[in-house]
Amino acid sequence: MRWRIIELETRDACLNMGIDQAISEGIAEGSSDPTIRFYKWHPSAVSIGCFQSMNDEVDVQKCREEGIGYVRRRTGGGAVFHDENGEITYSVIAPEREMPRGIIDSYRLICGWIIDSLATLGISASFAPINDIVVNGKKISGNAQTRRDGVLLQHGTVLYNPDIRRMFSLLKVDNAKLSDKAIRSVEERVTRVTDYAKVSQDDLYKAMLKGFTGGKEHYIGGLSDKEMKAALQLSKEVYGSDGWNFSR
Numbered sequence: 185m186r187w188r189i190i191e192l193e194t195r196d197a198c199l200n201m202g203i204d205q206a207i208s209e210g211i212a213e214g215s216s217d218p219t220i221r222f223y224k225w226h227p228s229a230v231s232i233g234c235f236q237s238m239n240d241e242v243d244v245q246k247c248r249e250e251g252i253g254y255v256r257r258r259t260g261g262g263a264v265f266h267d268e269n270g271e272i273t274y275s276v277i278a279p280e281r282e283m284p285r286g287i288i289d290s291y292r293l294i295c296g297w298i299i300d301s302l303a304t305l306g307i308s309a310s311f312a313p314i315n316d317i318v319v320n321g322k323k324i325s326g327n328a329q330t331r332r333d334g335v336l337l338q339h340g341t342v343l344y345n346p347d348i349r350r351m352f353s354l355l356k357v358d359n360a361k362l363s364d365k366a367i368r369s370v371e372e373r374v375t376r377v378t379d380y381a382k383v384s385q386d387d388l389y390k391a392m393l394k395g396f397t398g399g400k401e402h403y404i405g406g407l408s409d410k411e412m413k414a415a416l417q418l419s420k421e422v423y424g425s426d427g428w429n430f431s432r
Contacts, residue, residue, distance in 0.1 A: 185282050187402040190221035192272070192389050197229035197253035200273070202418035204337055205258060206411045207277045212333040216411060218278035220396050222389060225266040225273070229253030230354055233261040233328065237432045243354055252354060256429045259328035259339065261315070263355050270346035270376075272389055274298075274396065275339040283336050291315050291327060294338050298325050301342070301395025305381045305388065315340075322375035342392065343376040344385050 195203065200223055210216025230242050234257055238244060241263040247254050266273065276294050284290040295311045302309045302317075302324070309325075312318045317325035327340030348370055377388055407415065422428050 188217040188219045188405040192222040194224040194226045197255040198419040198423035201423045202415040206414035208335045228268045232263045259330045261328035265351035267346040271341045297396045301392040304391040307380045345378040
């Protein structure tokens with residue numbers, strides 16, 4: 185299998201999700217290559233799993249006041265704050281037939297690429313089923329997956345240096361108030377690259393690029409005109425719509 189690698193780019197929340205779906209649909213119809221893409225979010229944004237309720241999980245009014253994006257993903261999982269300067273997000277999109285059939289096996293494979301990436305920075309991480317990566321028992325990467333029309337989409341984040349306090353001000357985590365006790369509770373469960381390595385975000389990206397491409401036939405490419413047109417349409421008509429984002 186020959187992979188297309190789309191290098192690190194910055195998009196808004198709706199377009200990031202539109203691109204993932206446009207590539208997935210292109211692979212389903214045979215017009216797009218298996219793809220690994222790396223991206224950031226501008227403005228910072230909150231994404232929720234496809235089975236969650238936006239109003240239950242997110243302080244939507246505060247997001248609007250602060251210019252923070254919000255979007256429902258196609259994948260499951262929980263609400264995530266995507267700090268534009270605090271993480272790098274990846275997507276892996278490929279035909280199901282080319283990936284392990286078992287859900288945990290496929291997570292283990294792709295998460296292994298993140299573990300390899302972190303090892304490049306001297307960070308020893310491990311896979312924690314179903315879909316987390318941990319360092320010293322603390323979560324450093326969360327991941328989510330969906331399979332539709334014969335295509336696997338997995339995306340996730342690697343925490344570089346997220347703003348935990350800001351995250352708590354935007355997410356309704358167990359209806360907890362923004363408090364030092366609540367923040368300490370999260371910090372006890374979550375870790376970040378900067379806790380273990382004095383590296384830049386660009387250093388992390390280069391490590392991820394190496395970890396994800398090692399041993400694979402690949403080329404550096406961009407979106408086709410067809411994919412970009414579809415992504416822009418999906419961004420506006422689906423991911424930018426209240427009908428989708430508040431459908432539960």
